[in-house]
Amino acid sequence: MSELFTQVVIDGLLWGAIYALVAVGLTLIWGVMGVLNLAHGDFLMLGTFGAYWLAILLGIDPLIGLLIVTPAMFILALGIYKSLITRIIKAPRLTALLATFGMGIFLRNLAHFLWTADYRLLGDTLVGDRVITVSILGGTNFISVPKLLAAGGSLAATALLYWFIKRTKTGRALQATAMNRQAAALMGIDTERMYMLAYSLGIACVGVAGTLLTNFFIIFPEVGVMFVLFALVAVTIGGFGSIQGALIGGLIIGLIESVGGFVGIPALKQALVFAVFVIVVVLRPQGLFGWAD
Numbered sequence: 001m002s003e004l005f006t007q008v009v010i011d012g013l014l015w016g017a018i019y020a021l022v023a024v025g026l027t028l029i030w031g032v033m034g035v036l037n038l039a040h041g042d043f044l045m046l047g048t049f050g051a052y053w054l055a056i057l058l059g060i061d062p063l064i065g066l067l068i069v070t071p072a073m074f075i076l077a078l079g080i081y082k083s084l085i086t087r088i089i090k091a092p093r094l095t096a097l098l099a100t101f102g103m104g105i106f107l108r109n110l111a112h113f114l115w116t117a118d119y120r121l122l123g124d125t126l127v128g129d130r131v132i133t134v135s136i137l138g139g140t141n142f143i144s145v146p147k148l149l150a151a152g153g154s155l156a157a158t159a160l161l162y163w164f165i166k167r168t169k170t171g172r173a174l175q176a177t178a179m180n181r182q183a184a185a186l187m188g189i190d191t192e193r194m195y196m197l198a199y200s201l202g203i204a205c206v207g208v209a210g211t212l213l214t215n216f217f218i219i220f221p222e223v224g225v226m227f228v229l230f231a232l233v234a235v236t237i238g239g240f241g242s243i244q245g246a247l248i249g250g251l252i253i254g255l256i257e258s259v260g261g262f263v264g265i266p267a268l269k270q271a272l273v274f275a276v277f278v279i280v281v282v283l284r285p286q287g288l289f290g291w292a293d
Contacts, residue, residue, distance in 0.1 A: 003139030008262040009255065010141060016254020017151035017158075018209055022227050023234035023246035024158050025205030031178045031241030032198035033089060035096045039104035040231065041224025043203050045111060047073055047210025048219045052120060055214070061126045062214040063149070073207030077200040085199055086192075104228075111221035120219040127215055150212035157208045161201065162243050174198060178241060226270075230257075233277040239287030248288060252276075 022044060029037045050069045054060040060068070084103065088096045130145040165171035176184040177194040185191050209227070217223070231246075234253045238245025256276055261269035280287065 002137065003141065005259075005262065006136050006139055007141050008258050010136075010143060011147075012255040012258030013251060014143075014147045014151040014254070015258065016251035017154045018213065018250075019227070019230050019234055019253050020247045020250025021154035021158055021205055021209045023231040023238070023250045024161060024243050025202035025209075026228070026231045027235045027238070027241055027243060027246040028161070028198050028205070029202040030235070032174055033085075033195050034093065035085070035089065035100065036093075037199075037202065038097065038101040038228065039107060040100075040202070040206060041226075041228025042104040042107040042111075043073065043077075043224070044206035044210040044213075044227050045221060045224040046076075046107065047207040048214050048217075048223055049111065049115060050207075051211040051214040052122060052219050055122055055125070062122070062211050063126055065214075066153075066208065066211045069211045070204050070207045074200045074204040077203035078196065080203075081196045081199045085195075089195060108221050108224075115221065117221060121217075122214055122219075125215050129216070144216065146216035150209075150215060153212045154209060157205065158243070158247055161205070165243065170197070230273065233273055235287075236277055237280050237287055239289040242287070242289040245287055245289035 022040070026037060026040050029035060029040075047069055050072060051062045051065045054065040054068060055062060080103075084099070088099045091099075125146070127146045127149060131142050132145060132148070134141050134143060165174055173184070173189045174194050174197065176187065176189055177191050177198075181191050184194070206224075206227075210224075213223075230253050231250070234249030235246050236249070237252055238247070238249030253273055253276075256273050257269050260272040
């Protein structure tokens, strides 16, 4: 029993690391721009399809395709920001919310039109379906190598982004813009450039997550819906605008989903995640690392 429970916890942490990267991108956009990007999961979907077609058409493995998909998603985000987001950045938040919601619907339907609703799975990758065996607390546990690489890559991307924001001049400008846009502008910071950078970095995060998922997860036009919902819950738990909060929140969500399905009814494991979301909103709406207004 304890061996099986350890296996469940390991799986929850691996998934949690992936959820965390998606949540980090979402919270970065919100923290700097004040826009809740409801199309976030649909950009993840584009990342999975980008990596998939690179593998199918050009024979580029997702681990290598990461070097193509991530900058491509960054550049795509720059174009979308210039053409759409810049027009709604100063609009009422409900307007921005509806605009990103509509963009998500458009991207999903575009994917349905271009690639149909079929489920796809890459069967031949560098890591394949390898499994490693580890001994934890005297028991034997199995870890999927593709999932381990996805979790490790997600944590590495999160750490790199955190370092960039905390240790570089541009990162500190992003922090200043997030704290007080008007004061940042008065200090000579180009807040418009910071908005564009935050949006593009946030989308690049889901580009990384989507590409890493391609090694072992099914690919279809609706794939991003679950991830954006879980990311929203993770951000709510951690506190909007907090990268470390998004990381902790993502890991918590992964554990709740995995352990909840083990000790309770597996079919209700996602419902348990949203039950926790409601509890956090009621008891601590600012999240673990947020501040009360």
